[in-house]
Amino acid sequence: MSSSYTPPTRPTGYTNSPGATVTDDRPVAGSSTPGEPDVKPVRPRGHVRDDLGLLVLRLGLAAVMLAHGYQKFFLQGGFGGTAQAFTQMGVPYPQVSAVLIIVLELAGGVAMVFGLLTVLVGLAYAVAMAAAVWLVHLPNGFFVAQNGYELAALTGVVALVLAISGAGTISLDRALFGGKRRRRVREARDAAAS
Incomplete structure (x- = not known):
């Protein structure tokens, strides 16, 4: 059984960081390459x-x-x-x-x-x-x-x-313990990126 669904594509040219291009054509949050839009994560409305x-x-x-x-x-x-x-x-x-x-x-x-x-x-x-x-x-x-x-x-x-x-x-x-949690999340994200 075949499907005619084609996932939407995104514009090309977005980068992870200056000098590193993304091959799957999806924008990456925090892109700051000159001439390219900066795509920021969206916080849920609720x-x-x-x-x-x-x-x-x-x-x-x-x-x-x-x-x-x-x-x-x-x-x-x-x-x-x-x-x-x-x-x-x-x-x-x-x-x-x-x-x-x-x-x-x-x-x-x-x-x-x-x-x-x-x-x-x-x-x-x-x-x-x-x-x-x-x-x-x-x-x-x-x-x-x-x-x-x-x-x-x-x-x-x-x-x-x-x-x-x-x-x-x-x-x-949140005031007392939230900073520690945010730091652990940031460290985990940095470790995964490297």
Whole structure:
């Protein structure tokens, strides 16, 4: 079976760098040979929207985390009251679990606001929500009105998405660790070019 499709061709004469011509007639980003157009890579249109979306997702998750941490620490008796509630719910190691969850919700919420250690906090919160679904909410069905797993599951999914995608460019993660990543990418690109 034959096809009549012919891929589009590009103008000839583009170069990789001054003095090096490209034989397959495709333009190369960063060409700076005199008399030839400089072809620059195009950033995807959704880039800014993606970063804003990640920021909104982070802030929404942080609001939920901080509200639950505040509730447990200040309104439900702190570590002792939360440990007692965890005991009644059948959560294993309730004293340790209470401390870990309150610290995760409060410190993790602040970290999410600023986009700091987003992958680690997202993973920790996703694990905590999976445990909450399994140990507490699953027997009650889906809907949150009956203490079901609806909210815990959704919160865990949001946390997992942030753990997978990272915080985006509007974050401390990018400010603190983005330079190292860009340097590694640049070094890998330079090594591949040579």
